Amino acid sequence: MDNLFISHTPKKSQIIFWLALSLTWAAIYGILGLQQAFASEYVVQDDARHHVFWMRRFLDPELLSNDLIADYFQSIAPWGYTLFYKFFATIGIDPILLSKVLPIILGMISTIYGFGICFQLLPVPLAGFIGTLLLNQNLWFKDDLSSGTPRAFLYPIFLAFLYYLLKRSFIPALIVLALLGVFYPQYLLICIGLLFLQLCSWDNGRLRFSSQRQDYLFYGAGIGLALLMILPYVLNSSEFGPVVTAAEARAMPEFWPGGRTKFFTDHFSDYWFCGGRTGMFPREWCQLGFPPPQIFLGVLLPIVLQFPSRFPLAKQVSHKIKLLGQLLFVSFGFFFLAHALLFKLYLPSRYTEHGWRIVMAIAAGIALTVVLDGIFSTRPKPSPSRSRPWQKQGVAIGFTVLISAFIILYPTLEDEFPDVAYKVGKVPRLYDFFAQQPKDSLIASVSGETNFLPTFSQRSVLVSKEYAIPLLVGYYQQIRQRVVDLLMAQYSTDEADVQAFIQKYGVDFWLLDRSAFTPNYLASNSWLQQYQPVATEALTTLQQGKIPVVETLMERCTVFQTEEVVVLEAECILEKRHGR
Incomplete structure (x- = not known):
């Protein structure tokens, strides 16, 4: 039954309203980032100093000529990412300026696809709003999106891949898979793992493979395309290589505390859980003064799904929700593989931190929606000694307002939000x-x-x-x-x-x-x-x-x-x- 906030059979106008509200918050966070980006003339995002500065060559080929540093960063840039900036440079748009404007656009695209994913898993617009609100908070608590670097493109592209994968939209899924390969090829490994798992199921304690021919055509084509796009990176040796080995790195002070690229540490928890380059959890989750709400709300989801009689909306959660668990499973697999093959698969944390942010935000949005529906759906039994219905509804509304206020205002409890890592020249x-x-x-x-x-x-x-x-x-x-x-x-x-x-x-x-x-x-x-x-x-x-x-x-x-x-x-x- 529908209530004040949650509609089990939403109309198109309701979907548009909640999506618009989601985009509004995405825009608000993006504008807060823009304020820092244009606070003065000499402001640049931390990682843009690495991955964007050399693109000024597109505006003037005489700039940074015969420059070892510029040549190096150009050589490691994915070619789709390079062409993207080059296109705008040819029409006179400065790459540094573009890198400052891009985050709000990428955030809006991420919000649209994040909302679509939530709606695929639970067709209730409120879940999409809560999920994308938490997702945007995740994105702006870290400087990935604000950097304008290849990993800034990961979120909109990968979320689009998840959306089309859930819808089983063959052509769009392959297109975004190709885009991911030319903007952030490292994450193709995660996509390969996810596509492979779509062919498998766990039934009565046994692993079974799909008997549908079309599944092998669809998912097999995706795996083949991803492998094909990874191949050039495997075969092509960099003029600045080889990659440092684990033994070499352990002998270098550069990789220890105080070094330029801190990686190793003697602290077990820092290395495996919270290390910025080595840990399995997003570093900002460890550094925040209070755990982000999506952590405990996301963990709540598998619990409430076990009580459909108490939380009726749980029955509408799609079986496709297993994709969230599969994403974490694949992420952990490549996390440990990256540790085993240290530096050959780049940095281990890159395989888990993005997945955590996406999964926990979406899971939290769905879980909270199911819980709120359960509270609103509670009907008192007819008895003179029990509270009146309107009192129950009042408690439900109060609880909803309190939770909503906490989620929306949570970022203000932290000193730096959004954390865009802009550096100011002095x-x-x-x-x-x-x-x-x-x-x-x-x-x-x-x-x-x-x-x-x-x-x-x-x-x-x-x-x-x-x-x-x-x-x-x-x-x-x-x-x-x-x-x-x-x-x-x-x-x-x-x-x-x-x-x-x-x-x-x-x-x-x-x-x-x-x-x-x-x-x-x-x-x-x-x-x-x-x-x-x-x-x-x-x-x-x-x-x-x-x-x-x-x-x-x-x-x-x-x-x-x-x-x-x-x-x-x-x-x-x-x-x-x-x-x-």
């Missing part, structure tokens, strides 16, 4: 200065400001902590050698070392923090301390009171300075050697 004058230099300029520095220069100034840097990612050996060996050479030259007391370094790499400018020649600058920098023994040697030089050559040239060769940084012209340093 030295605008520096970015403007380098933007005015020749396009082929190369900047040498270990300053943290190098993390921003390729994005804000569109100029190449020799090294940077942000770009010193040690997963591909061929790339990182070059980066590591550059850092070692730079540290040796910056803290050397021999002019020949400094000038040889400039000539070796063709450095045009040398960027220095004001505190670069104090012992604490090196001693407190965990990133630089990875590069031993040169970091210790440089620290010893400063502690002994020796003055590096570069420090002595700061007054003579400075071409730009602020309270935070100093920029030296490399040509000036070379001129000193030749007596000019």
